Amino acid sequence: MTLTDIVQELQTERGLSAGSIKLLEDRGFEEPEYARLNEILQIGRQTFSESRTTNWVQKEIELGDALEITEGRYHSLVERFHDISSEQALVQGRMKFAVEYVIALSDELVNQIPVNALVRRKFTDDEKLTLRSIYKTFSVQDYLAVKLIERKTDHDVVSANTWATIRAQQLGFDESLMRRIVHFARTSDDVNANVTGNLYMKAIAEWTSTVSDLLRALIDKAKKHRNVTCIAETHGQPAQLDALEHIYANLAMQLVKHLEPLVSPHLFMLEGKIAGATGTDVDMKAAFPQLKTFDLYHEIITHVFGLGHYELGMDQSSTYAKFSQFLDVMTNVGLVMQKAATDVWLYASNGMLAKANPKGVSGSSAMPQKINPYFAEGAEAALAIAEGMTLPIKRMLVAYRTQGDLRRSFTLREAFHPVMLSIIGMKRLTKELERYEPDIIGIETAIYQQGPKIASSAVQSYLRAHGVEDAYDGLKDIVMKPVVKPSEVIDYVDGLVRDKRIDRRVGDSVKDMLFSVMDMDGNLDYLLKGTSFIDAVIHKMHKGNADVEHRKHLLGNAISQTEEVIDSITTNTRQALQRYRDIYQLD
Numbered sequence: 232m233t234l235t236d237i238v239q240e241l242q243t244e245r246g247l248s249a250g251s252i253k254l255l256e257d258r259g260f261e262e263p264e265y266a267r268l269n270e271i272l273q274i275g276r277q278t279f280s281e282s283r284t285t286n287w288v289q290k291e292i293e294l295g296d297a298l299e300i301t302e303g304r305y306h307s308l309v310e311r312f313h314d315i316s317s318e319q320a321l322v323q324g325r326m327k328f329a330v331e332y333v334i335a336l337s338d339e340l341v342n343q344i345p346v347n348a349l350v351r352r353k354f355t356d357d358e359k360l361t362l363r364s365i366y367k368t369f370s371v372q373d374y375l376a377v378k379l380i381e382r383k384t385d386h387d388v389v390s391a392n393t394w395a396t397i398r399a400q401q402l403g404f405d406e407s408l409m410r411r412i413v414h415f416a417r418t419s420d421d422v423n424a425n426v427t428g429n430l431y432m433k434a435i436a437e438w439t440s441t442v443s444d445l446l447r448a449l450i451d452k453a454k455k456h457r458n459v460t461c462i463a464e465t466h467g468q469p470a471q472l473d474a475l476e477h478i479y480a481n482l483a484m485q486l487v488k489h490l491e492p493l494v495s496p497h498l499f500m501l502e503g504k505i506a507g508a509t510g511t512d513v514d515m516k517a518a519f520p521q522l523k524t525f526d527l528y529h530e531i532i533t534h535v536f537g538l539g540h541y542e543l544g545m546d547q548s549s550t551y552a553k554f555s556q557f558l559d560v561m562t563n564v565g566l567v568m569q570k571a572a573t574d575v576w577l578y579a580s581n582g583m584l585a586k587a588n589p590k591g592v593s594g595s596s597a598m599p600q601k602i603n604p605y606f607a608e609g610a611e612a613a614l615a616i617a618e619g620m621t622l623p624i625k626r627m628l629v630a631y632r633t634q635g636d637l638r639r640s641f642t643l644r645e646a647f648h649p650v651m652l653s654i655i656g657m658k659r660l661t662k663e664l665e666r667y668e669p670d671i672i673g674i675e676t677a678i679y680q681q682g683p684k685i686a687s688s689a690v691q692s693y694l695r696a697h698g699v700e701d702a703y704d705g706l707k708d709i710v711m712k713p714v715v716k717p718s719e720v721i722d723y724v725d726g727l728v729r730d731k732r733i734d735r736r737v738g739d740s741v742k743d744m745l746f747s748v749m750d751m752d753g754n755l756d757y758l759l760k761g762t763s764f765i766d767a768v769i770h771k772m773h774k775g776n777a778d779v780e781h782r783k784h785l786l787g788n789a790i791s792q793t794e795e796v797i798d799s800i801t802t803n804t805r806q807a808l809q810r811y812r813d814i815y816q817l818d
Contacts, residue, residue, distance in 0.1 A: 235588035250406035259383035316647035324426035325391035325410035503538035510545030547635025582673030606663035680746035
């Protein structure tokens with residue numbers, strides 16, 4: 232076909248007007264581009280969601296051929312990002328801005344300046360519905376057309392505006408009007424600040440929903456393991472007696488502390504702006520000096536794109552402070568979760584936690600006895616990598632050059648990546664938490680072996696409170712040895728009673744503390760011998776571990792404080808996190 236034939240077919244069969252052809256010519260179209268556009272307009276108006284394969288074999292092939300993990304191995308954990316972080320989502324958002332700006336500008340101009348040369352009347356309600364169908368029925372065809380135009384313009388926003396103008400013409404709108412009013416007095420970051428802001432709010436919604444699930448898992452663990460006593464460590468060494476519920480609840484509370492900006496009564500919102508190339512809105516002021524623009528811009532920024540209105544102190548790239556704050560929250564939460572992943576690893580290594588693997592799951596390819604904490608290890612890696620990516624992203628967005636530069640364009644496309652890695656890390660950690668249960672026999676064995684040591688701080692404080700001023704040093708000489716026999720501590724206490732430094736009542740109280748963490752019934756010997764009543768021994772050790780009343784003087788406020796933590800992290804906290812997904816739903 233000749234160029235004339237192709238153009239004629241575009242006009243007669245595809246609905247393009249002479250004005251649209253002229254617009255494409257101005258964008259540099261020649262015969263190859265017109266031919267390809269004609270081909271694109273014959274493929275039908277299938278959405279991206281409809282175009283994704285549902286064939287499981289093809290899906291597996293695509294995952295195996297993916298270039299990186301968020302599209303490959305861990306795709307199922309972040310697949311909703313197809314409509315958030317993809318190029319097609321960005322193009323659709325730009326077309327949405329083009330349409331909504333045309334509608335809002337026409338309304339405001341006619342209201343304030345009824346007689347003007349730009350628009351003569353408002354769009355009717357039916358016309359607005361038709362215009363909005365341009366982005367609401369956004370298709371693969373639209374995306375391909377925009378990308379074809381971009382090959383000639385080398386400008387993504389110009390390309391989206393061009394196709395929005397042509398689509399409006401196809402739907403019966405005056406081509407001259409649309410070419411005048413689309414993107415009138417605007418700059419590309421007026422578009423992108425709002426479009427990417429909205430997409431990142433959707434990404435934040437996915438992230439907060441994942442955090443909410445992780446928070447629920449920690450609280451559920453704290454509730455499930457009430458009255459499981461264990462050894463707390465500091466500096467990698469046994470320190471004092473603690474409760475497992477206290478450990479889980481503390482992690483949950485640390486999460487909540489770092490989440491405060493997102494769970495406050497006021498919704499955390501990224502900011503958008505409409506202010507022209509350098510923040511002065513000079514183009515609009517030059518065209519319509521008397522036009523009051525606040526309501527016009529506010530409507531688009533807040534109601535259409537769901538963002539806070541950044542109004543004062545503007546230039547081209549000034550709206551990313553809030554996004555930087557979110558990255559800080561994400562990083563801090565990630566650090567807490569790296570700690571949690573490391574702690575799971577340590578607790579699994581020292582026998583405090585044991586992993587239940589489903590039938591058929593292998594912990595090691597060579598060592599059948601091993602059940603590795605691979606979800607926790609992978610979570611730690613994902614969260615650490617996400618952390619490392621955030622500072623360069625913040626630097627590009629916050630320390631921009633003069634009034635703005637396009638490093639932000641590349642950066643904002645890539646900044647979804649650490650958010651996805653953070654989500655992957657948290658989902659893996661949540662799954663790991665669900666698989667690990669306390670190993671009561673391992674925990675009690677450690678308590679029996681370390682009993683005099685982990686009781687020593689409470690014992691020496693109790694003795695000093697009853698007049699034994701050198702109790703710390705006296706106990707230190709005993710418990711600093713590699714192996715401490717319970718009888719050594721008992722002899723020390725009996726000596727204090729014998730020397731009348733404490734009365735027998737105080738001595739008995741100290742012994743009661745010690746007996747609560749000592750193997751008074753020889754349970755470990757029975758376990759090692761493998762006696763016929765081993766089940767009864769195991770039952771006794773489980774019962775002893777849960778006897779928090781007997782161990783209360785060594786637990787301090789671990790139990791009561793945990794109850795307060797659980798009560799303070801009410802369903803309101805999780806609801807505050809979930810509201811983002813309710814508000815910023817995917818189209």
